[in-house]
Amino acid sequence: MRPAKVQKVCTSNLSEEQKQRLYVLMGYAELTLLYKASVHGYDASAFHQRCDRQGPTLLVAYNNSGYVFGGYTSVDYTQSGQNVIDEEAFLFGFKDKTFVSIKVNRGHHARLDDSGVPNFDHLYFCYNNQPRVHNQGGQAFTYNSATFFGNDTILRDLEVYKVEEISQDSVEEKPWRNVQWTAERRDELVGLIKNYEPLESSVNRVQILMIGPVGAGKSSFFNSINSIFTGHVTNKAMAGSSGTSLTTQFRTYPVKDGRQGKPLPFVLCDTMGLEEQSGAGLDIEDINCILQGLIPDRYKFNPVAPFEHDEQKASRSTSLEQKIHCVVYLIDATKISLMSVKLEEKLAAIRKKLNSLGVPQIVLMTKVDEACPLVEEDLQKVYVSSYIKTKVQEVSSRLGVPVSCVLPVKNYSQELELDLSCDVLLLTALQQMLRFADDYFDDISPVEGPLPHK
Structure with a gap:
């Protein structure tokens, strides 16, 4: 009996992280795999059969030295025989x-659109219909082949994707998260937060630490939450637009139930903004001290030197009440794709530390109205916006957090009056933080003492 023929699978080898990097250059897009050389063959005819007249395309090559390289063209392949x-x-x-x-260098042709193998100027892929790349040293692109693909010309595979831009106005058939946009739901959330009691009886108020790049909206988030419970828009914490952090101190902001009301069961802790270069912005060592409850309110950060704590005091464990119980990252939705590698590495280092300590983490994606015209027109469309959904997925991928932990919000910035939709998003996010804090108390190490039964 003849053995069954093994069917080759046509699946993408491009990682999600690599896609996110490419979206910065192409704009956020949907990638459809048209051609895979290891499945369809390395010859030019197979490439043209599947890739001609498909609009913008992305070519991705893989070699045995671990390089992933290729090119993007916004012009169709048509076998016109012309320079493009x-x-x-x-x-x-x-x-x-x-x-x-x-x-591409200005004034040069990007590629030749003929019936041959795919090329970018004088860089040929599947050269002579073989799994190899050939560089004839053109002038349209300036690069060093040693750093570009390690001078390894043998291809492990080659893929071509159709690139379709995702419209910021596109709408999902049904909401990808269910939210009740009613005054009753707003009032219900306010009541749940006012009446919240931490799961750990030794803790009166949950400590929530806000971390994020400069301008992401940390201080604005506190102002927005404070506005909801005050009953009108407030600006207690310094907030605005600046190239460097407006917050220079560690601040712990309690929120009251009305101007003369009692303190609510949470504290929002504000920090300097993160910056990509060393010697600027919040130091990771400072974050560690904040987590342990060692840094006092109004401590002024020194970007070039971390906090120096009293060794004698530090040796005595701080109480659970003083420690951070939940960390919130704030990320600007309009700048996600522009996040630098260095800043991403800083956030990864912070997440690694928090994971080792078991501290729960949430991401607030701010400025969703500025990121998507559909949402700017109507904030209640945030969970039917395909564009916001892709941005949530991008944040999840780049920060390494579950999609369920990424919450879109809009802070109060230009408004003079409170807005129902804005309140519902903000209060929903705050409720999740309190729930995550309870998860922390529930999962706390036995050395902290047993949890009481409520």
Whole structure:
């Protein structure tokens, strides 16, 4: 009996992280795999059969040295026999955590649109219909082949994707999260938060630490929450737009139930903004001290030197009440794709530390109205916006958190009066923080003492 023929699977080898990097250059898009050389063959005819007249395409090559490299063209393959001018064309390359992009030089043709193998200027893929790349040293793109693909010309695979831009106005058939946009729901959330009691009886108020890049909206988030419970828009914490952090001190902000009301069962802790370069912004060592409850309110940060705590005091364990019970990352929805590798590495280092301590983490994706025209028109469309959904997925991928932990919000910035939709998003996020804090208390190490039964 003849053995069954093994069917080759046509699946993408491009990682989610690599896609996110490429979206910065192409704009957020949907990638559809058209052609895979290891499945369809390395010859030019197979490539053209599947890739001609498909609009913008992304070519991705893989070699045995671990390089992932290729190019993007916004102009169709049509076998016209003409040189193609494409000012949007670029080459790219990945190796481990290194990413390079090379724009087409002005005044040069990006590629030749003939019936041969795919090419970018004089860089040929599947050369002579074989699994190899051939560089004849063109002038349209300036790169070093040693750093671009390690001078390894043998291809492990080659893929071509159709690139379709995702419209910021596109709408999902049904909401991808269910939210009740009613005054009754708003009032219910306010009541739940006012009446909340931490699961750990030794803790009166949950300590929530806000972390994020400069300008992401940490201080604005506190102002927005404070506004809801005050009954009108307030601006207690310094907030605004600046290239450097407006917050220079560690601040612990309690929130009252009305101006003369009692303190509510949570405290929002504000910090300096994170910055990508060393010697600027919040130091990771400072964050560790904040988590342990060692840094006092109004301590002024020194970006070039971390907090120096009293060794004698530090040796005595701080109480559970003083420690951080939940961490919230605030990320600007309009700048997610522009996040630098260095900043991403800083956030990864912070997450690693928090994970080791068992501290729960949530991401607030701010400025969703500025990111999507559909949401700017109507905030209640945030959970039917395909664009916001893709941004939530991008945040999840780049920060390494579950999608369920990424919450879109809009802070009060220009408004003079409270808004129902804005309140519902903000209060829903705050309720999740309190729930996550209870998860922390429930999962706390036995050395902290047994939890009481309520």
